[in-house]
Amino acid sequence: MDTTTHAAPPAAAGPLSLHGLSVEGVNQCVHCGLCLAYCPTFSELGTEMDSPRGRIFMIKSLAEGRMSLSDSTVRHLSLCLDCRACETVCPAGVPYGRLIEAAKAEIERDRPGALGRRLFRWLNFGLLLGHPRLLGLAASGARFYQASGLQRLVRKSGLVRLLPGTLPAWEALLPPVPAKAERTAPPRVTPAEGPRRARVALLTGCVQSVIFAAHNRATARVLAKNGCEVIVPDGQGCCGALNAHGGDHERALAMARKTIDAFESARADAVVVNTSGCGAHMKAYGHLLAADRGYAERAKRFAASVRDLAEFLAQEPLRGSLSSVPLTCTYHDPCHVAHGQKIKSEPRTLLAQIPGLRVVELAESDWCCGSAGIYNLTEPEMATRLLHRKVSHVLATGAEAVVTANPGCILQIQAGLGAHGSAVRVLHLVEILDRAYGGPGGAQ
Amino acid sequence: MPDALLDKLRAAVGAANLLTGVELSPYVVEGRTPEAAVFPGSIEEVAVVMALASQVGRSVTPWGGGTAASVGMPAPRAGLIMGLRRLGRLLDHEPGDLTATVEAGMTVAALQTALGSRGQWLSLDPADADRATIGGVLATNACGPRRHLYGTARDLLIGVTVVTADGSIVKGGGKVVKNVAGYDLPKLFIGSYGTLGVIVEATVKLRPLPGQEELVCVRFDRLKDAGAAVRAIAASDLLPNAVELLDGAAAAGAGLAAGSPTPGGLLVVGFDGVREQVDWQRAELARLTGPLGGRDVRPLEVAAWARLTPAARAAFGATAAVMALAVLPSQVAETMEQGAGIARGRGLQSAWAAHAGVGVVRGAVASDPAPTDPAALAAVLAEWREMARAGGGHANLEWAPLVVKSQVPVWDDPGAAGRIMERIKAQLDPRNILNPGRFVAGI
Amino acid sequence: MSPLTDTRKRELRRELESIVGQAAVLSDPDELMVYESDGLTLFRALADFVVFPTSAQHVSAVVKLANRENLPFVARGAGTGLSGGCLPTEGGIVISMMRMNRVLEVDYENQIAVVEPGLVNLHLSWKVGPRGYYYAPDPSSQQACTIGGNIANNSGGPHTLKYGVTTNHVLGLEVVMPDGEIVWLGGKTREACGYDLAGVFVGSEGTFGIATRIVVRILKKPQAVKTVLAVFDAIDQASAAVSAIIARGLVPAAMEMIDRLTIQAVEDAFNCGYPRDADAALLIELDGLAVGMDTQAEHIVAACRESGAREVRTARSEAERQLLWKGRKSAFGAYGRVSPAYMVMDGVIPRTKLPYVLRRVNEIVAAAGLRVGNVFHAGDGNLHPNILYDPRKPGEEARVVAAGAEIMKVCAQVGGSISGEHGIGLEKADFMPFIFSAADLALMHRLKSAFNVSGLCNPGKIFPTKKSCVEVGPVAYRPHAIEEKGLAQRF
């Protein structure tokens, strides 16, 4: 009896890599399948190629030269959300996130644009994310588009369907851009209140600084209440997470270096991040820049200082006096907090300290909502299916608000709830905390 | 039967172990006398006898204690009785493994005594344990009240040796408690009524004997309320080893209806474990059943266990028929009431007893004081069967005179699955010599 | 490889699409390759098509088409099987059940559920959990494997010791027979009508047809649970503790053993609280009534101490208990941290033979120059020696297979079996003669012929050789590949 009916994988051929990035991690996968039912795309489709095990198999086969980058392979790899739910459950410790990033970089090299993101990338990665000022301008444009009623007109008239490619989905998700006054960043330095705990540097992000500037200001206030001196370093831009996930490896490296440069000078005890994707990505700078002589050591040190906001705050009981927030809420775990950084209990610990707040558990709380960076724009169909799933779980809890910690999730889930005609609101964790501390005018 | 064949059989098993002529009277079933009865003393002898019978196309009826000999249709042609009483040894008992291997002709009671001396038991409690043999119990899938917690033969048999129609000695399963190598042959032979092979040896899982055991009964004025109590027990934390439900007539038949008036329903529940567990459960049972109309909670004597399974049949001096209905546990009381109503509607008296927690219900029709009108009886039985089927179950005639069996099929219709059963029979017994015609679908 | 021409394939694809829909047929070679293995990567086979039915009617129509075309077909669940059971050894159609994954009905009063076969085992317990019920069979792969795969392999799990394996929990099945007919075997009641076909179907490894609906029992969650971890400095002491517990007349709900290498792997994976320096640990669970549980636990603790346990502790919280179980259930996967591949054996032995067999296992593996991790159902005597190896090192795979065969022989010699729960599949087919005679196998083959008349349903599995046993009768002997290579002998 033979153990195989067709060509077997080649024996030992040196370390496996794609696009110069090591994918040796594929050998850790023992094909046990324990990850399958936790993968959102596999759960929706039931197809092995859209499962973690299948994707790892494809990545391995690509690296071994057993498979080529065919249309179908590209298709299944790009359908991956990069949510890393599979990493959390994998007992073998397969570093899935790194593998898929390498695969996406390879796809990008082999067939630029195959990921269906060219337009978007040009628009966003290259131009806007790299240039905060331009991003600001674009934001003004978007705000004009919304505020002027043009958006309603375009939507109503069906013009939206004439927009190119994936734009219609994008358009629907376009967040309400706040007026300029509300887009101001937190002060460069916020002094600590009470006994001093630490000096922290705050990442104010890119998309975040435009759409959710209020969250950053709230973050600075909450940190200050908890004894932190908060610095907002100059010269920071985008951390490069979106580029890395989108297969734009070169630009991701450049952005990482720039971020390190900007933060090192702040000489903070910790770099605090309130957007999950950025936090997870920055914690991986050490790996990302490992081959860069000039930066390898600095990147490691920097990465070790990065803390998710909840992770940082939950180290101690919340300080100061908290007023009641009479609300029933549920918590959605952003992928890059729960899976990317393995932070699950901390946000719940914080919420539990807020008087008056009732927290109910959400089914599949750590399942991707479909936002996944720019996934909802590039893979609208799957994103919609997952959003649907998320929204129905949210509605089943009966909560009045969903608390989460990532701008992408907030936009996505809010859009989903809106489409269901639901009044449930989506809030950032820091908004709730800030409210308990009394908000911008918070006393004491 | 040709003398040449008899000689060969004698040569195979020894003259003393072959019966013919008037000696066959204990083996007459439904008035039919077999041609001969052979009592092989080893598995190899069983195989030789089978091979001989197969060569000449004689039908073979495996015979353990004869307690179920009249179940099913009798063989259309006379043939051989294959008596297994000489295969009566306990071959192996390893307490540390909680397993035992036993020959098919050993009686259940003898086996339990042997195991009990080392603190273990086979958790199967069929009626007639003194006479019923392991082989027969497996072939008929017989069981008793304790199946509620411990399951039936299918949950306990881990290995089986069978002599097939062509005289091959075949084994399935093994001696270990967990085994998925090959098809699950033990399942195939359990409840196959000797139509696929002669079971000659079995390996079973054992359990440690419980420290304490107690049977408790609760009286209800209405059977319906007792049915509600059965459901309440199922939804509770109780872990009874038996949950039996008897109507007044069956309770009287089992000698459990002490006090008057006769209860509408008697709930009998068994508990085992350490003392404190039994005590807690008895109290909990009283607490649960009280609000549902349960009264007079009291322990029963040990001897009552054995009277539970045959309770319906024991209700009357003479019984016209007994039917076993498989229904959903939640439908038990309803089935009993409705079934009794159907019989009353035709002027017949019936008695009902059930392994209520698992949905196995037995209804018996009285044939005293006057002999039952066969047409009415047939109609009642047919309606009972319909009633079981309507709830997704089925019903088999467990006991009835041949006249009734020729009017109402003994076995329920297995539907499309019957074709697979026929194919299995054709594969394993192509010449149709093992208990021909006795079983489901004419097998 | 497939005998189908490209044109024929295209035509068949169109026909399959007309049955199950366009998005439910795979025929792209790259996509098919992803289906080449199950949880055991030692074996690989390519299908011509993978289809994703959503109803019994779909399955029936696909099976009828396969019959018409004389194409083999095989059902596939989650593909976590560890014996190559769902591989299309002779090409043909893989019928994936993953889109038939609904819970169709739950009847709490009668404690039964009707489910589709693609339902993930654990998801049934999740579904009925809030009402206080659960589905008892708990293979360690329960977070991923399907109930259809479970019934095919008659899967077990840690709690099998008290609650039995899958077959003890299945009442009935709707099956698409190998000729395409849809038939019910058993039903919702506890008694079978006629032969116990449902009982025979369970464990038939997908060779008797494809289950499309399954009636299973659900159980009330026990009133109380106690989980004890006993730590030993020598694995023999742990084996002795297992016997000592049984000797005291106790049958715990579960009794699992984990050896040193495995402890280290799972601690690397999830930090579950097993002491890294122990030679072996026993995870023992009691469940049932709250009264009397402490007394039983004391017995367990005493038995472990008498056998030399250096530490015995009880999980203090549900979280701690869950974590200990997570470690146990993740063990196979965790080997990925210490080795790029492993081959898991599945022998069963009478539990009194544990110390002897464990010693032999270690000797055999050491002699082959390999490492072994042991994590298994000690209470049942169901061993899982996991032989670690690196498929990229020339010759290692063959040494693993040979050592595996040796271990299976040892199990057979002490009166055990070559598979306790993973099934024979492709992997152990040629080892069946270790425990079954030609007559035994011939009878099994007759039984198979009654269900699988054409032989197209999951061919090449369970029986020792591929072609020779199509005729009923003594099974012709053909050497296993590894015997031909001189790596193992038959006895």
Ligand SMILES: Cc1cc2nc3c(=O)[nH]c(=O)nc-3n(C[C@H](O)[C@H](O)[C@H](O)COP(=O)(O)OP(=O)(O)OC[C@H]3O[C@@H](n4cnc5c(N)ncnc54)[C@H](O)[C@@H]3O)c2cc1C
């Ligand atoms: C990490 C790990 C741990 C494991 N632990 C255990 C354990 O503790 N206990 C245990 O018993 N097993 C265990 N296994 C083995 C495996 O998970 C089981 O055999 C499981 O039942 C397979 O289910 P599946 O859905 O993956 O089936 P598959 O692997 O897809 O298929 C298995 C078999 O089922 C057949 N099949 C699938 N669906 C159907 C259907 N609807 N009708 C008919 N046949 C069908 C297939 O043809 C094949 O023969 C483990 C496996 C892994 C990887």
Ligand code: SF4
């Ligand atoms: S990724 Fe991890 S969990 Fe998934 S199959 Fe591979 S080893 Fe198993």
Ligand code: SF4
């Ligand atoms: S990252 Fe998410 S979508 Fe991608 S394979 Fe893992 S679980 Fe699936």
